[in-house]
Amino acid sequence: MKAITLCFVALSLVCTASEKPNVLFIAVDDLNDWIGCLGGHPQTKTPNFDRLAASGTLFKNAYCPAASCNPSRTAIFSGLPPHRSGLYHNTQKMREVLPDAELLPRYFSRNGYWSAGSGKMLHYVIDPQSWDDYFPDKAKDNPFPDTFYPKQRPVNLPRAGDWQYVETDWAALDVTDKEFGGDWSVTKWVGEQLDRKHEKPFFLACGLYRPHEPWFVPKKYFEPFPLDSIQLPPGYKADDLDDVPPVGQKLGRNRYFDHIQKHGQWKKGIQAYLASIHFADAMLGRVLDSLEKSPHRDNTIVVLWSDHGWHLGEKEHWQKFTGWRACARVPLMIRVPKGVPGLAEGTQAGSVCHRPVSLVDLFATLTDLCGLPAKPDIESRSLVPLLRDSSAPWPHAALTHLDKPENYALSTERWRYIHYQGGEEELYDIGTDPHEWTNLATQPEYGANLAEMRALVPQKVAPVHRTQPNQ
Ligand SMILES: [Ca+2]
Ligand SMILES: [Ca+2]
16 A cells, blocks of 8 residues: 555656646836835835735746837846847837747747736737747737726926927826726636646736826825825935936936926825826736636746836936836746746745846746757746755846946845946945945056956947938
């Protein structure tokens, strides 16, 4: 009897090892470090981000490949960072720059998976050829379900001119989550996919659009943040730009922050961003609850990332597009169940990793975890050694590109280096200065640190890809 039992156990183990794990791939748009587990703002309320982080590995020095949506997401999905693809801008069309690239979901499909998604994963397109299914409508190439918007707009922040993005506005809406739609509908559909049986392993993507602007969410998400209680961003320092070189000052001092202050909207903006994060957190909770109840609970890898961060006044900046940590640093958390091909022991709950990693590494990490062949023509490094041991040696730096090949930020565990066209530089010691208040690049005693950072910059950097001459 004992021999039979042992044989049965051995067979089960073989079965488990040969099964491919599922992947739940969650993207959050424009979320900086204002989640409880990253400590970016003392008032934020994110129990669901925090419970996911606590159940696997939280990366505390994860950086985006680029400081805006399109180049960041293109890099994540293609495994090609901007300095390889030539895609640096939101205005460049991914398929004009990379007509033949096989993106992450299609790569999984070709290797035996069912790939499907909902909400914003790529930059306002689905790219139907990359997915087996998409909600709401793959054929229309529109990743967004119906979402409630106020009839009269703007609600709070007046328009100042054509330079102002039309969605920069905020308000508490008198609607339920269901009436709001948007991310509620996305998470409903994703939950339904988690709830049912599948013939193949799945790569399932959930794209949460909040806290991307406009910061309109149901009013209950504003309630924990009364306006008279709102605290300014901990990273804000009034004279912070004084030691930043001229190109950096120009990049920092954009018109939004000045406009918002003039109209007395700074604290209202902070309140609305906190409310939008709180809403995104609740939507994430719906997906995590669905997975908990799902037959796939114990065989699904969960990855959560945001495409870049966001300034709310730090360095006199509002928005993204900068190399500072407020924008370049992002949430990244990965939970791996036991028994997957690339990490049999799974991740350990409560792991925290301080190594500098880039989101462009997700492609290689996922193929490695799932036992798929490594894609050869990409520039993506598997994070599995860090998922196995969060303090494993990691001699790499993370590169974040801005709008031009010559403008970038480079992050190691302790140092951050920013380079602008024309040769201007910044250097920060985030071990002692996490908000990057003191630029050390001009202080001679840091010359050796500067030289070390310069030596880590890639030798070959692609120019901006142009689809037509002189465009
Ligand atoms: Ca974004
Ligand atoms: Ca400063």
